[in-house]
Amino acid sequence: MKMKPASNSPSQTLTSAAATSSQDTRLLVRETLRISANLASAPPSTGQEIGGLRSGNASYGLVEERFVDSSSSLVCYEEIDGRRWKYLAQNSDFKQFKKGSIRAVSLQNPQTPVDELVSFIRSYVVPEGFPDSVTPSYVPYMTWRALKHFFGGAMGVFTTQTLLNSVGVSRNQAVPGAVAINWILKDGAGRVGKMLFARQGRKFDYDLKQLRFAGDLLMELGAGVELATAAVPHLFLPLACAANVAKNVAAVTSTSTRTPIYKAFAKGENIGDVTAKGECVGNVADLLGTGLSIIIAKKNPSLFTTFGLLSCGYLLSSYQEVKSVVLHTLNRARFTVAVETFLKTGRVPTLQEGNVMETVFNFPWSKDRPIVLGSRFKDAFQDVNSYLAVEPVFEKERYVVTYNPSKGNIYALLKDQAKPDDILKAAFHAHVLLHVIRSSNDNQSSMRQSENNHSIVLSPSANFSAHLAESYKMVSAFFAPFKSKAKEQGWVMSESHLNPGRARLCELGK
Numbered sequence: 001m002k003m004k005p006a007s008n009s010p011s012q013t014l015t016s017a018a019a020t021s022s023q024d025t026r027l028l029v030r031e032t033l034r035i036s037a038n039l040a041s042a043p044p045s046t047g048q049e050i051g052g053l054r055s056g057n058a059s060y061g062l063v064e065e066r067f068v069d070s071s072s073s074l075v076c077y078e079e080i081d082g083r084r085w086k087y088l089a090q091n092s093d094f095k096q097f098k099k100g101s102i103r104a105v106s107l108q109n110p111q112t113p114v115d116e117l118v119s120f121i122r123s124y125v126v127p128e129g130f131p132d133s134v135t136p137s138y139v140p141y142m143t144w145r146a147l148k149h150f151f152g153g154a155m156g157v158f159t160t161q162t163l164l165n166s167v168g169v170s171r172n173q174a175v176p177g178a179v180a181i182n183w184i185l186k187d188g189a190g191r192v193g194k195m196l197f198a199r200q201g202r203k204f205d206y207d208l209k210q211l212r213f214a215g216d217l218l219m220e221l222g223a224g225v226e227l228a229t230a231a232v233p234h235l236f237l238p239l240a241c242a243a244n245v246a247k248n249v250a251a252v253t254s255t256s257t258r259t260p261i262y263k264a265f266a267k268g269e270n271i272g273d274v275t276a277k278g279e280c281v282g283n284v285a286d287l288l289g290t291g292l293s294i295i296i297a298k299k300n301p302s303l304f305t306t307f308g309l310l311s312c313g314y315l316l317s318s319y320q321e322v323k324s325v326v327l328h329t330l331n332r333a334r335f336t337v338a339v340e341t342f343l344k345t346g347r348v349p350t351l352q353e354g355n356v357m358e359t360v361f362n363f364p365w366s367k368d369r370p371i372v373l374g375s376r377f378k379d380a381f382q383d384v385n386s387y388l389a390v391e392p393v394f395e396k397e398r399y400v401v402t403y404n405p406s407k408g409n410i411y412a413l414l415k416d417q418a419k420p421d422d423i424l425k426a427a428f429h430a431h432v433l434l435h436v437i438r439s440s441n442d443n444q445s446s447m448r449q450s451e452n453n454h455s456i457v458l459s460p461s462a463n464f465s466a467h468l469a470e471s472y473k474m475v476s477a478f479f480a481p482f483k484s485k486a487k488e489q490g491w492v493m494s495e496s497h498l499n500p501g502r503a504r505l506c507e508l509g510k
Helices: 010-041 113-125 138-166 175-200 208-228 233-265 271-297 303-323 332-345 351-357 384-394 420-442 461-488
Strands: 072-080 083-090 103-106 371-373 399-404 409-414 503-506
Touching (some): 072 384, 233 271, 332 351, 332 420, 332 461, 409 420
Antiparallel strands (some): 083 103
16 A cells, blocks of 8 residues: 655745745735825825824824834924924833923024025014004105115214314314214214114013113113213223113113103094103203203212212102003003902902002013913923823813923913914913912912012922812903903903014914
């Protein structure tokens, strides 16, 4: 009896397996290529399903995993004046990211040197929002005004030389020319300072009290520097230039804030009359002061003592001058007064009370500015996980409010769909959160603020989550009554007077 050969020897098995493996590999490669081709030719995804995000809701952050590469994930987009950035973070554990790994990547090509120069010049010579922010007659008016000042500046050189000759300096000597050049350089430095300070732009509209008083401080500083030239005459030119810069900046603030202040006094269409009479009063007082100084100068008093006394009188009068102005608009300082009073007493201060309680001057090194409205993402968050923790709370809002413990500030970030009322609500929410945190700190002696430190002291993130939830409930309950009571008192609320930053969070799908 013959035995049949084994159907599958070891060598046959390996050969058959190799053939089968080769066929499977070819099939896998063909299937991969087919899927890739279908994906490449597929139409763009709709807003209902973008990158694995939840359908039906606009997403401003990384709600689910959205990988850019094996080590980074996309967090959000940000836009400032048409320029966009994307924020990436390095992946760590599951649904966690490395702390301090946020980086911003610009989505547009760098500007050419010419474009940067044009943008720089525009920021100084045209108003914000130009040309939509002004009427068509603005361009021809400013063109002729520029030509007028051009010819006026040219004439100033010759008139200065003529004045020097008139006081007895010989025309044939080189001295008058040098003196004239020094004097012209001094005036030119002042004009440059005036031009640079003009970039403050819209701050003259909403922080006019603060800028007006700061301008008067600069005026006295310039006068003091001029006085110092008597002690060091060999440094006349640099000191005179510095003094003229300070005094011209003060002149810009005085000129730019004059009309809004007079407008607050006028009840009808008499703004021109109010302005003319106000300037007349100022000129009469100036002449009287000049006459008094001539009489005092004849008695040869101490120069520095006299200057110190007159400066104190000047600054005291300036402070009371700006404090006496009653404005109806809520800028940041008056908005802070109104919200804090409302949260503590349940009432909104009157126009008179709000203006009296407004802070007119803060030292530059003061830290008593804990709220940043319209901030950039990188300033508000150093940790992506903290953003992911607060983002769901504000899913239905057009803003995000958070606290940055490393900087001690509260930040209100605005989404690209934010309307004026949303910006006001974001500012109100930031003040409510600040009130909740400070109230909590006051109840804990170990976390109370010192008198010289106005930064916020906050306990671990668990407490912040509770504070955020409490503030959200308070805003939902109190924002509408606050607006209603502010309107009853005569306050005019506008997001433009709060000067929000221009950064906006954008949807990931855009």
